[in-house]
Amino acid sequence: DGGITQSPKYLFRKEGQNVTLSCEQNLNHDAMYWYRQDPGQGLRLIYYSQIVNDFQKGDIAEGYSVSREKKESFPLTVTSAQKNPTAFYLCASSIGDGQETQYFGPGTRLLVL
């Protein structure tokens, strides 16, 4: 069953702590993306990767980091430098780096303790 999985569904972060959100896809897509969803603001692009071992900053990359060591995996780390991390985080993938349709995972909700 092809798709995108994200874990955990809910994540709690303490002040000063780094946390990592997992995103895995078995669609054999080259491109992967991380978005942040806040009420009334739609989705904003954090980072994207068009190929393994390469990634680019999106519109709101400050306080976040990513890696792309495998085609299937694109984890996102929310660092302590991100002062307002409470949000819903969505991972997506697409066939290439062009204008193709993006397919989304179920999301991770991050809450700050």
Added chain:
Amino acid sequence: AQSVSQHNHHVILSEAASLELGCNYSYGGTVNLFWYVQYPGQHLQLLLKYFSGDPLVKGIKGFEAEFIKSKFSFNLRKPSVQWSDTAEYFCAVNDYKLSFGAGTTVTVRA
């Protein structure tokens, strides 16, 4: 990057009413256009898309959208809504990256 405007933040309808959600983007050129839907507790999923050809596109669950190039618009329509259409709807535009509107919450009353 494109700026995408969705005209309504929250729409409340009764079942069988018609639905139209507005979407405008900021500038022309070659763009791909999408409507995504997020049902309560579910993934964001593709409702329909326009890449080229007939500007009237049909999607899943009876939805359709019309691309009007001169107005930079891609409005979503459904002639008769059902309670199960309650969801958040996002318009998105892709020229070199995908830009989303703020979303419209649609509540359908039974």
